[in-house]
Amino acid sequence: MGDWRLVKLSRSIGALFRVPLGLTLLAFPGAAQGNRPGPPAEAMDALRRLYDGDVDTALEKARAVQRGQPEQPLGYLLEANALWWRLYCEACEVKWNTVDAWRRGKEPGDDAYLALADRGIALAEAKLAQSPSAEMRVFAGLGYALKARLHGLRGEHRPTARTGVRAREHFNEALRLDPQMLDAKTGLGLYNYYVDTLSTLARVLRFFLGIPGGSKREGMKQLEEAMHGGQLTRVEARFYLARNLRNYDRDYARADELMRPLVDQHPSNPLFHLIHGDLLAKLARHEQAAASYRRASELAPGDSACAMRLRRVAASAQAALPQPKEKRR
Numbered sequence: 001m002g003d004w005r006l007v008k009l010s011r012s013i014g015a016l017f018r019v020p021l022g023l024t025l026l027a028f029p030g031a032a033q034g035n036r037p038g039p040p041a042e043a044m045d046a047l048r049r050l051y052d053g054d055v056d057t058a059l060e061k062a063r064a065v066q067r068g069q070p071e072q073p074l075g076y077l078l079e080a081n082a083l084w085w086r087l088y089c090e091a092c093e094v095k096w097n098t099v100d101a102w103r104r105g106k107e108p109g110d111d112a113y114l115a116l117a118d119r120g121i122a123l124a125e126a127k128l129a130q131s132p133s134a135e136m137r138v139f140a141g142l143g144y145a146l147k148a149r150l151h152g153l154r155g156e157h158r159p160t161a162r163t164g165v166r167a168r169e170h171f172n173e174a175l176r177l178d179p180q181m182l183d184a185k186t187g188l189g190l191y192n193y194y195v196d197t198l199s200t201l202a203r204v205l206r207f208f209l210g211i212p213g214g215s216k217r218e219g220m221k222q223l224e225e226a227m228h229g230g231q232l233t234r235v236e237a238r239f240y241l242a243r244n245l246r247n248y249d250r251d252y253a254r255a256d257e258l259m260r261p262l263v264d265q266h267p268s269n270p271l272f273h274l275i276h277g278d279l280l281a282k283l284a285r286h287e288q289a290a291a292s293y294r295r296a297s298e299l300a301p302g303d304s305a306c307a308m309r310l311r312r313v314a315a316s317a318q319a320a321l322p323q324p325k326e327k328r329r
Contacts, residue, residue: 043061046058047078050081051235051265052266053299054268055086059083071123072123073124073139074120076117079116080120083109086306087109091103092313099277099278099317100247101153103155104154105154110154114147116146117143121140124139124143133177134173134177134178137174137177138174141167144166144167145164147159164191167187167191171185171188182225183230183231185222185223186236188222189225192218192219193219193244195213223241238261242254243255256279259272259275269299270296270297270300274317276292277292277318281320289321294314294318297315
């Protein structure tokens with residue numbers, strides 16, 4: 001079967017793991033779920049810095065986790081996740097009247113990113129070979145999810161489908177071992193939602209390729225459970241649900257309700273402002289949208305590839321807004 005037949009299917013699976021700001025199924029076990037220990041303070045700080053848009057500090061914190069726990073997968077997955085923030089940011093553009101990272105080719109930094117994901121997978125699966133663990137299942141699933149989203153961004157259809165399905169398997173097993181591992185429902189919810197939005201042709205191809213199906217309704221339910229009851233995937237579940245509602249259901253009002261708290265809680269993150277501006281524009285709140293785009297530009301100083309791309313995208317999106325009518329005297 002030619003790769004061209006997998007384009008729609010793999011794009012949908014790849015979209016499952018593409019998200020701005022590195023909000024990527026960070027399904028790390030939380031201390032509030034049962035008696036399982038939470039991640040180290042450095043890991044929590046890395047995530048907080050990442051949500052706040054400070055990728056450089058997030059990378060430093062992730063590497064500190066690696067030094068403290070070199071045989072644990074967490075630090076390597078955190079670093080890959082932070083690198084993804086840069087990859088996504090540098091690929092962002094306005095296409096089909098929507099701000100997102102749509103497609104790019106291979107880049108020199110991709111190999112380091114994939115190596116970190118592979119390292120996290122290898123460490124998690126080595127521990128799983130010794131004993132069952134819901135946490136390690138989640139870590140392994142995250143590693144495959146990290147790989148799937150880059151393959152999807154690069155248009156590599158078969159690897160996207162393969163790694164996406166492997167991520168799903170690990171997340172399912174995590175819930176079998178621990179039904180209260182609500183962070184795993186973020187990944188499963190996204191998979192179920194996206195697979196159920198495939199075209200008729202893509203669904204037929206999915207069946208012959210042995211790619212499991214999904215239920216959009218179940219996916220939304222799982223995302224809402226994770227959004228309200230998860231530990232470290234609450235932000236991701238909220239963002240992805242908003243993104244789904246924008247891209248597939250065109251329920252811009254509900255998507256705005258979901259995005260607004262993220263902007264309020266992480267006001268220094270330019271990509272949150274950029275995506276929120278896109279939603280406001282779709283709601284015809286043009287002045288508010290323009291303000292969000294301006295704020296995104298203001299929060300992206302410097303001459304890094306990410307900052308320059310952010311400013312270009314924000315300027316392009318703002319220029320596309322209807323110009324305000326002059327008041328009559």
